[in-house]
Amino acid sequence: MPLSHDQITRFLKSVHPYDALPSDTLDDLANQIEVWEVEEGSPVYELGTTLPGIFVVYEGQVEITDENGAVVSHLGLRNSFGERGLLKDGKAATHAHAHTPTVLMVLPPNVVRDLIDNHDVVAKFFDRTRGERTSPQSLATSSIDTLMARSPAVCPPSMPVRKAAQMMRDRHISSLCISEGDKLLGIATLRDISGKYVADGMPESTPISTIMTPDPITLSPFDIGSDVLHVMMERGIGHIPISEGGKLVGIVTQTDLTHYQAVNSAELVRRIAHADSADEMALVTAEIPQLLVQLVAGGNRHEIVTRLITDIADTVTRRLLALAEKKLGPPPVPYLWLACGSQGRQEQTGVSDQDNCLMLDDSVTEGDMAYFAKLAKFVSDGLDTCGYFYCPGDMMATNPQWCQPVRVWREYFNGWIAKPNPEAQMLASVMFDLRPIGGTFDLFADLQADTLAAANANSIFVAHMISNSLKHTPPLGLLRGFATIRSGEHRNTLDLKHNGVVPVVDLARVYSLQGQLTEANTRARLKAAEAANVLSSSGARDLLDAYDLIAETRLEHQVRLVKSEEKPDNYLPPSALSDFERSHLRDAFVVVKTMQSAVGHGKGMLG
The missing domain is CATH 3.30.460.10 (Beta Polymerase, domain 2)
Structure with a gap:
């Protein structure tokens, strides 16, 4: 089916990273895209052939298989493929064929490289290794979202000061946010109670609004620690409410800062x-x-x-x-x-x-x-x-x-x-x-x-250990390239432990066994396997990159739960990921699946 320029442009606006491109760049890109129609069962490309570009699925489904014919992924609407081989050496690293009648958009290699060179959002999207992490941050450069205490204690402006003081005592806190509905009216601290209410001998029925600091300065969760420090030093205060979209979401105190550093x-x-x-x-x-x-x-x-x-x-x-x-x-x-x-x-x-x-x-x-x-x-x-x-x-x-x-x-x-x-x-x-x-x-x-x-x-034991290492498989399936848990408490989530890091852990253990390597750490095993020629340099690099991405995603998921005051676990709903994150995570799973297939077919030296 031929696609018009407008159809291509509208579609690209729904696909990351192209949705972030300037309109004139997107318009020019639409003019350079080829549209392929592939019949059901027909190949898109074969392993080792020169790739004509990066493919994006406009309609239908594509099945990706490795050199041994094992299925490593099913791709559908908006999924892209071919980039790993194109950006590595220009050759296809897998087989791809149309699982159903399929329409594909093809971005030529020169167009892809030009986008990577001139647009950071595209360069980041195609960065397989995610680059080196930045150096560890200090208190001053850390996000307030990391520093703040969530669910700050609040009370209405009519609450008597005595009751407010009892509330602070019982909760072991030094301040209260005064609000009506979602609107923050002020903040009252223990210093306000002692310096105003007690020192001035105010009556017991005095409302907290009488001694509060009205319309206190607030910061956003997206500000950084230095903003907190500067405001506290400049204004001589020790409590700063944190608001987002006009809604109170947290508070930062001097105690929080001390705790963070400790x-x-x-x-x-x-x-x-x-x-x-x-x-x-x-x-x-x-x-x-x-x-x-x-x-x-x-x-x-x-x-x-x-x-x-x-x-x-x-x-x-x-x-x-x-x-x-x-x-x-x-x-x-x-x-x-x-x-x-x-x-x-x-x-x-x-x-x-x-x-x-x-x-x-x-x-x-x-x-x-x-x-x-x-x-x-x-x-x-x-x-x-x-x-x-x-x-x-x-x-x-x-x-x-x-x-x-x-x-x-x-x-x-x-x-x-x-x-x-x-x-x-x-x-x-x-x-x-x-x-x-x-x-x-x-x-x-x-x-x-x-x-x-x-x-x-x-050799029999090694063969059995290899077989055992293939029992945990990456969660690749039809929906957005993922196969989620189908039932139970963790339905519709990805198990980032057993189907994420464990398959790599198991592969690394097999390489360690084959090379008689004494390392126990997974990354150390992969690097030692490469040094011992148990695993090729390209195989080690691909698997390390995939493992790093999966492990980072797992930790970031746990951190999100902790910050939401929930117990950390390994069960990630794909809906929590952006298109960018889903695409790269799926590609990491494809790499692991391909390496499992190679080991399962007796190929210890992976290329």
């Missing part, structure tokens, strides 16, 4: 290291969600954020071990406490349970085991108190199966490698992420090296 990972680690009980540590770990918000808002990359948060969990664990030894006495034999799961990989976010185990020196006796059972319970109970909840699968040192001498651990790993049934695959996957946390680290060194060598030498 909440950093080093300070939390210091307080935990000096705590005398799990309850004391729990008061500190309760600040982790706010730390998450600040780290992400401060421009830190996801691997830095998760590393700092994991460091806190490590400190909690070591402090609990020290307190356990103080209570129970010195251990009868050397031991090593290890973490697996996200803590083992140093990838904890705002949502974490505990996965851990104990390795004991082979000189341990049956009589000694009671000591380590008590130690395991003390530490695991303490971790639970601190918000690292008990593992639903009982992968904890409190389970006698995971509190054993090193010789038994050798038997475990040898058994899993020799007979890789589904349970063995699952256990091996968990235990290959082990990382020593506290105790005698030497107990693990030889065991790790020997296990990796034995696992790598057993």
Whole structure:
């Protein structure tokens, strides 16, 4: 079907990033676009062929498959494809064919490059790596949205001062916003109450409006910390209401600023290291969600954020071990406490349970085991108190199966490698992420090296581990390129853990196994796999870029929940994303799916 210039222009105005182009640029772009009509089942392009440009679906559906014929994505209205290959080397990185009768718009390569060179919004859209994050922000450059306390206490102007003072006392706050409906009328502080109401001996029935500061200066959530500091210094005030669209949405106080500066990972680690009980540590770990918000808002990359948060969990664990030894006495034999799961990989976010185990020196006796059972319970109970909840699968040192001498651990790993049934695959996957946390680290060194060598030498075990790594797949489907959860509490959302980061975590574990690499962290594994020639440079770069985007999206989702005073989780509704974000997230999932397909077809060296 031929499309008129006006039809093309109107359509492009509904597709990001072209909707942000100046009208004259958009008009010129419409003149240079080609329109293709592709019959159902016919190819759009084949793998390795020179791409004629970037495609945008105007009508119909396109199926994308990899070199092995595996479907990696279904694309529909407004979805674009072909850009990864075009911007990389000009060659198609996948196959594409029309799943239904389809109409496509084609943007020629010279047009795309010209748009990228001259329009930042287009350059940003096609930036696969998202670039380096900016350097961490200070209090002065942080967004007020990060600094402010939400849901500020409010009262009507008629409320008696005495009742208002009681309200402040009961809520442990130093100010009240006075409002009628959504309209902010004024603000009253404890200083106003003492300096006016008490000092002047006003009657008990005096309304709060009598002593309030009317029409207080307000700031927007989109202002920055320096604006708060400058207003406070210039006007000699300690409370600033925050409004958006004329509606009160928060307040910033001097206490908030102090708290913001105090909440950093080093300070939390210091307080935990000096705590005398799990309850004391729990008061500190309760600040982790706010730390998450600040780290992400401060421009830190996801691997830095998760590393700092994991460091806190490590400190909690070591402090609990020290307190356990103080209570129970010195251990009868050397031991090593290890973490697996996200803590083992140093990838904890705002949502974490505990996965851990104990390795004991082979000189341990049956009589000694009671000591380590008590130690395991003390530490695991303490971790639970601190918000690292008990593992639903009982992968904890409190389970006698995971509190054993090193010789038994050798038997475990040898058994899993020799007979890789589904349970063995699952256990091996968990235990290959082990990382020593506290105790005698030497107990693990030889065991790790020997296990990796034995696992790598057993081709059947490696094949089973590869198969196991493909059980979690990216959520690619028809609707906007995503397949959401279909039922239950998290219906119509994407599971950014099990269908987002876990597929990459599993791939990295396989590469680590193939290269006998000792790293546990996912990014470190991918880089080490590239260095060891287990993974090609282009494969490592693509997978790292995809992983970074998925992991960043997950953290940003958790931060949005924390800022809305909700519990962070991994379930993202696609509707929360812009077209720009959806497009890039979908492309990241396509990369992961393609890499899974390559590994599944026995291609460890990915190009």
